[in-house]
Amino acid sequence: MSARFVTIRTITDPHEAEMLKDLLEQEGIPATIQGNTHNALYGGILASALRVPLQVPEPDAERARAILDALETFDPIEPQEDERDPLDDDGDGPGPYRSAPLTSPELPRRKVLVAVAAAVIIPMVLLGFGAGHFYARSHLRGFALLFMGWTALVLLFGRGYTAALFAIPLVILLDAAGAALVIRAQDRARSQA
Secondary structure, eight states, X not given: OOOOXXXXXXXXXXHHHHHHHHHHHHXXXXXEETTHHHHHHHOHHHHHHXXXXXXXXXXXXXXXXXXXXXXXXXXXXXXXXXOOOTTOSSSOSBSTTSSBOOOOTHHHHHHHHHHHHHHHHHHHHHOOTTHHHHHTTOHHHHHHHHHHHHXXXXXXXXXXXXTHHHHHHHHHHHHHHHHHHHHHHHHHXXXXX
């Protein structure tokens, strides 16, 4: 006869639930998270309102709680001054765990291409104007372009103003060019810092 499962914690984040379940299973404790798939499907605000129970067999409940409590009360140990990272031979130069960050000359170019593609494709598919600026994290300009694009659509289809037809490509062009400029400015600011 199998042991009865008991809830040891309720979790709102589906990723955290999966992580804790995997942690317990690595420690040899079978765990279930009933309804986590549904919680992950909702996403955003609705997912935070739903709570998923993390359950383990009743005999393992105390040990599982102790493992999760130890995870939350973890105190990091400060390294001794004489300890050195064996991978860090001189501490200078680019690379992970070094003093200089990794730089890739093609990263800003790729980000510009993605922003321009978002500015051109998203309005055609989802009527989401300003997507390039949203990608570049220039939200105020993105919302302004979204408002201008939707205003042009309302004027075109609601009122029949054919002049509004010319505003839509203009909004897309402003979004693409502006997003590229914003990303380049952010890259320059990042490289100077």
